[in-house]
Amino acid sequence: TFRVVGHFNTGKALVKATCGRTFNSESDAQTFLDACASAGHVVSSIETKPSTKKPAAPFTTSTLQQEASRKLSFSVSRTMGVAQRLYEAGRITYMRTDSTNLSDVALKAAEKEISKTFGAAYAFTRTYASKSKGAQEAHEAIRPTDLSASSIDASREEQRLYDLIYKRTLASQMADAKLDKTVAKISVSGRDEEFVARGEVITFEGFLKLYLEGTDDEDGQDETTKDMLPAMTEGQPMTRQTVVATQRFSKHPPRYTEASLVKRLEELGIGRPSTYASTIDVMQKRGYVVKEDRDGTPRDYRVLTLSGTAVQAETATENAGQERGKLFPTDIGLVVNDFLLEHFQNILDYNFTADVEGEFDVIARGQLDWRAMLKRFYAPFKETVDTTMEHAERASGERILGVHPESGAQILCRIGRYGPMAQIGGPDDEEKQYASLLPGQSIETLTLEEALDLFKLPRTLGEMEGKKVTAAIGRFGPYVRYDGKFVSLKADEGDDPYTVTLERAVELIKAKIEADAKALIKVFEEDETVRVLNGRYGPYIKAGKLNAKIPKEEKPDDLTWERVQELIEEAKNRPKRGRRKKS
Template sequence: MAKNVVIVESPAKAKTIESYLGKDFLVASSYGHIRDLVKKDKGIEIENHFKPIYKIPEDKKNVVKELKKLAQKADTIWLATDEDREGEAISWHLKEALELSDNKIKRIVFDEITKKAILEAIKNPRGINYNLVNAQQARRVLDRLVGFELSPILWKKIRTKLSAGRVQSVAVRLIVEREREVDAFVPESRFKVVGLFSFTDEQGNPQQLKAELARFLKDEKEVEDFLRKCSTADFVIEDVEKKPFKRSPAAPFTTSTLQQEAARKLRYSVSRTMLIAQKLYEAGYITYMRTDSVNLSDFALDAAEQAIKNDFGNKYHHRRTYQTKSANAQEAHEAIRPTDISRETITASKDEKALYELIWKRAIASQMSDAEIERTTIKIFAKGLNDLFTAKGEVILFDGFLKVYLEDTDEENAENGEEGILPTVKKGLSLKMESITATERFTRPPSRYTEASLVKKLEELGIGRPSTYAPTISTIQKRGYVHKEERQGKEREYKVITLHKNGKLAKEVKTEITGGDKGKLFPTDIAAVVTDFLNKHFPEIMDYQFTARVEEELDEIALGKLEYEEMLKEFYFPFHKKVKVTIDVERPDTERVLGTDPATGLTVSVRLARFGPVAQKTDPKNSGAKPIYARLRKDQKLETITLEEALGLFKLPRVLGEYEGKEVIAAISSFGPYIKHDGKFISIKKQYDPFTITLVEAVHVIDSKRVSDSEKYIKVFDEDPSYQILNGRWGPYLKAGKRNIKLPKDREPTSFTFEECVALANNTEETKGKKKAGKKK
């Protein structure tokens, strides 16, 4: 039995570390947290200094039992959980649950899983940092108190199974408020003017120059007046301005900037990014991925210098140190970087490889020289015009860090002209006008949040910490407050007015698709109702500054500057008093009357029902009459739906006609739109709308479903129809009752007899769902 037992959080990490430590060390895993708050009475003894009451969950009892056995036989227990507050708390829980004495434990931390880092950590053990433990417990207790006291109020006043949280409710508020900004936005029309000019250069070659008017023109009349002046104007180059400037690289990744850039460049969700980063860290490829520091160690700076000079040359290297903007950043940590900066790529899955290469590029680029760029601005003047045309271009004189990496941005509303390489021109050069085109453009509403831009906003406001962003965004989607989806845009007309070189004006009306959104976060109606209720009754909980101030106080606890109990007392007792008062308030009225159905005289309204938003028709003269209901569509909202749109919902279910002597009906259920025929329900694909689908299209859906079903069944046995050989996503398989069993690949699926299938089912061990092993960070 090894004298030294090292306990880490994940088995993947355990294997890597054990290979570095040698025969005197055994590395075991706790599989994340081993204790959690009990559910009874919030799991907190409020009157006893807010003491948390922990228990070992059922799925962790065997883990704890095995770890206890190992601990009893070992001389020293090395607690090697992650170096953040959560990891520190796990080490403390291990000490308590395994009943370890202080003289038997050594706490070690490292921000990368490399042999050098692990051996260095073993040489420099420390004790458990109880300030970090208290900060983690304070966050856990605070979130438990908020969730356990607010959620029952929401169940009572709005709908069951709702939840509230100190950070999640604020995140939902951001998304709801942005959606209301989008709804309230009224686009304004204006015209963007672009001129195409020609000239002959000094070598006698014809050249063209495209330039943009320095301002927008407000309407069609102003456009026509301006173009008429242009038709007789003489255009000349008034000025050619060349300005050198430098572009500097972005800092190495923190958790939030990695999440944002992976979303922009790789299209990864926040949770997917963190899952992949966790794997890279556990495999020893990158440093710890939960950090708000942009620091790089001297070791990393030296390694980056060597790699850059070797790969690109001395002039590409520029040693830089970055200062984290956040006052509460944990500067002892490093930014996220490769553990071996000389390694440009790795052998791993496609996703892991892509994220690693992004991290490598960002880290390397941060230590490279500025890019040197020359920006040219050409100003074009014509007598009689008050406005200048300008053409802008950039020439990269020295690429510097751009050789490796350029950061993306979230900016979607930029309407800058195209920048590229411009022809060589001199001041005073006469230009010939080829055409001037005024294109109608519309102002755009604020952009809805993506997961990445929401992380950025939360970080700007100081809400949450690196470890909280991914679970918060996942939670608000799982709870049904927010959904991420793609929405098709709508067709819109716009005008194009062109002045040709012959002096004639041409007008066109064109169409474009506008308002489409991909991968954006949309709030549901329940999100809006809950946000309004919490804003009204718990404004402090929903206040951005208050939530950020809580984070600052947690940081103070972590630094030993604030007492755990003092912080909780100051928050909890006023909050609890407000909870007791709110129990007696009236339920929010979500009903919105839209008007009267002209065909029936019934009142049409919308409201939030038990299973979601509905439109309803009620008889104003007979309160006892049963209302008629229709579900709202996913892209409709209680706050903005019109009477006409609501009346359209009552057209479902639609009888489309008959097929094979039986009715064909189009409708929508909670599972989405469908066609009903001969007692069967067939889901409609995205290209069909239940409100407009024709009988011909519906018959095509029915026939297509029959074909796919017939292709699915390879063989059904008369001896027992529950035994079937089917075509699946990954090839033919045997369905035996509720079990799915792989078929040998060296046999033709149709050749199996019933007896062979029964034998195969009996001899194949039944696979059970994977047991959840404890919550991982």
Template sequence: MSKNLVIVESPAKAKTIEKFLGKDFRVESSFGHISDLPSRELGVDVEGDFKPKYEVSKDKRDVVKKLKDLAKKAEIVWLASDEDREGEAIAWHLAEVLNLEKSKTKRIVFHEITKSAIERAVANPRSIDYHLVDAQQARRVLDRIVGYELSPVLWRKVKGGLSAGRVQSVAVRLIVEREREIKEFNPVASFRVDAEFSTSDGKRFKAKLPKNFTSRQEAEDFLDIVLSADFSVSNLEKKPVKKSPAPPFTTSTLQQEAARKLGFSVSRTMSNAQRLYEAGLITYMRTDSVNLSDEARNGAQVAITNNYGDVYSNPRNYKGKSKGAQEAHEAIRPTNFENQSVNAERDQARLYELIWKRAIASQMSEASLERTNVKIAINGDRPVAQNFVANGEVITFDGFLKVYLEGTDTEEEEQSGLLPDLSVNDALDSVFISATERFTRPPARYTEASLVKKLEELGIGRPSTYAPTISTIQNRNYIEKGTVDGTERHYIQLLAEGGSVKESTLTERVGSDKGKLVPTDIGMIVTDFLVNNFESILDYNFTARVEENFDDIADGKEDWRSMMKDFYKGFHPQVEDVKENAERESGERVLGVDPVSGRQVSVRLGRFGPMVQIGTVDEEEKPQFASLSPDQQLSSITFEEAMDLFKLPKSLGHYKEDEVEVNNGRYGPYVRYGKKFVSLPKGVDPLGVDLDDAIVYIKEKEKADAPIYSYQGLDVTKGKGRFGPFIKWNNLFINVNKKYDWDNLSESDIVTLIEDKIQKEKEKLIHDWPEAGIRIEKARWGRHNIIKGKQKVELPKTVDVSEMTLEQAIAELDKAAPKKKTTRKKATKKKN
């Protein structure tokens, strides 16, 4: 038995650490937190000292039992969870639940999983930092209270099944307010003037007027003047400038840059960064520090000198601007700068390369540039107040730009290039001069990256909270990723060329929300209700102050229970008041009056989602209802669009003796043919579909569903699902990856796909008891499932299934089976 038991929170981390420790060490995983607040009750003593009621969750009981047994036999237990507040709380819970003796328990932390870092940690253990534990408890308890008390208010006043959260609700508010700014925005047109000039030796370059014209008439008058004008260089300035590299990544800047350059969502970035960290390839990925250790700067200097030469090396350190940044921590960087790339999955390899480039560039020399500014005079019969301006930029020494340039969230202007050799008073010829109509733009919708940036600027949340916050508000359907490519808009261009002015009409695409964060109706309604009734909780400054309180608790400057008491004594009475006295919120808008019945037409949030309603509940005749389509919103639907919804379902006729109708459903418009449903293509208006159109869609669906092959006497069909294209055979769904030509699958392709799937299914099978209809299969993440009919039970990773018997499998199934609820009917007496 090993003398030392090391407990980490992740199996992958355990596997990496095990390589660096000797035979006297055994490394085990707690699989994250082993205890938490109960799921079915508040679990906090709000009447007393706010003591949390922690309990070991069912899926962790086997883990706890195993760790307890190992801890009893070990001489020393090393708690090696992550070095942040969450990791400190995990270490504390382990010490408490496993009943570890202080004399045989040591806490170690490291910001990278390398041999030297692990050895240093073991040589310098410490005790559990209870200030960090208290900070984590304060966050957990406060967020539990806010969510647990606000959510029932939403159920009563808005709609059942809703929930609220301290940080999540503020993030939704940002997105809702931005959407309303966009809706209220009125674009203003102006005319931008661009030109192209040529020198006496025929070299061309571009220039522009620094100020736009506010009207078409002004633009036309200007072009009339320049048609007969001459042009010359009136002023020329050259000045050297330096460009400095960006600091190495923090959690939020990594999330932003991975979104810009790799197209990663925040959760995708953090998932891959976690795996790189656990494999010992990068330092800890939850940090708000831009510092690099001396060891890291030295390693970067050696790599830069070896790869690019001494002149490119410029070791430096950075100071973070983030409030509460923990400067003792390090920025995110490679653990070994000699490795420019790693042998890992594609996403991990791409993210690693981004981290390597950013960290290396931060230690490289500044780039030297020469910036040229040229003013071009307009010499004609009529004076002109403005000059054309041309800018050029030449890199005289690339420095860090040899490796990396930081991206931006906004659409960048075309980069200035090299200008020809010019001198003051040089005559120039105009190749063309154009006046193009441009429109002011509304504020941009948030992307995941720009939302993270805004939350950080406001001091809301911390590095570990951004990814779960954005995932949560999407999962709750408060926001969604936009899918609209935008609409076409016409604009005018006036072109002065060849002695005359020509007019042309061009088009551009505007209003795209593809990939942007767009609030849903329910997101807007919940936000309005919370802002109207709990303004302090939704206040940006309040949320930021709470984060500062957590920081003070972590530093030992504030008592977490006192903070909770101060918060709760104002919060709870407000909740009770709103619960009793606030009006219901449904987002109702009255659109007009039905011309046929004379009844009110309105839209509001109903039990099953947004809907339009003719009539009111106060009238004798029952109201009529129709659901909004997925691309319609309560805040913007028109009276005409709302009335059109009552034309559905619409009968179109018959096809092959079955009735055909078109309708709008929960997942969008569709054609029903007998008992079959055919979704309409995106953007197709169901009211514009006639019988001929419907028959085309039906035939396309029949063709898509028709067997494409027969294997072992069973049909093979193809389709496209949530995870991409697939073929279906014998109730097996088989994904078709990109190496196959999906539209032209050959017989050999189909046979290969099926046989590979059959082989994988065989490899998954651990035990099979056909007589009992029970089998055990491999599942994801090294776990196993026991399957009987439609019942599937996932076993904890700690359960050894290699020698499990049928009786044991049945016992596991019985243990997981839902318990039958017994109910008692209360006797009621009728009163006369």
């Protein structure tokens, strides 16, 4: 479709207006611009209406996480960590809450502070109803404990989050902002279409003097940022400057950010204030989703410009599909999701989780016996688990891509032990070859040609001091291998396993050997694989895959073989640290 924007001159100022109709084709847009070239333009109507804008409610856990993401670029887990420290320092109230209520003490303190800072006209005491599905409201909203303290002595990130909470709390108890909204329509003689110009003037700032809530709308313009319109009267002639028709494409629904996902979980009634951050954190730690930036792809679009009486057409290029800080499902996440949907569809239903949360509330009120609730859920659930364990095949997300052009062997991609991979050889083939997918590749979109390229590795580059040097891609990315050593290739310096030269590989290997030599403190004749090294956290003993601590009071250079053996034994017998069990 084509969106048309016109710029008109009142004689004293320029007015930007958008055509009320979008055009489905370039030819339709061209016809309209041709008509504008010879048309006259007048202000057909102008309407001004008073309007108000209300402040947002004080923070709940969910809205704090969303706003800190928008305004401070904090992740959900970072927000909760900083809020926890502020709470422990006595700066804010409890940060896990679904309530928007403020105590009477807080309301009076807010009114006093607003009146003192901005004047009595800006103070307006109000209460808010929670919009959260199944809100328990066991705690007050998140607010400063001392509303007379507009700033605090703390770390930079603590100051920033406190400032956000402070301003939001005070703004929630301030008067509405008052605005005059104006809509002017500009006619095109001989055509039914009209251009529409919108503007507004803030007549009383109210809460906007202190705070404005952020938005997740990536394309939208906030109401308070619209331009003012110059004075115009109905019937006033307008001089056209330019009219531009720009091709626009439909967009897929936006991917979730951490903040917008929290908002959606709250809307669906899934989880509690205490679980939003941990839910998102676990998804990322288990590799089901990744949070990252992704570059868009160049896309051509058409632009028609009417200036004077001539329409000029040109092709421009834009970066389409660019994403910043979005959550993307991984191959493992997609496979796990498909498996669960196939075998546990009722549990993955959004309503199931919300209904269970609701039943927890009923149990908490003493209106439902928890044993009966668990029995009703657990018996069919266990039966489904047992049946799935017995009969379901291990999910791998396998996709057959085709056959090898030379051997005729089947080529497929699937999830393996170490993540997404390509495979040469089907189930009945004795000898199979495997290759890890590159960053950015997916088993959903991998082509046969891309899979074949993966098997061009490892590449033999040549020899260094009589020993073979190869380039390949492993679990942790591209590398070169020499004499049992693995040296990472540096993608940020242009290293590529498919094109890296022997000279570059030798350079990296020598740098690695030099770095390792600097880290080496001591080696023993009894066993050269046992070494005393300088590590990130200080000196330590390395024996194969086992690392042993060196007591602080002992000098690494003075360690004897016998003492090293004692420390290795202590390390072997030391209990492994596991997750704490909840009591």
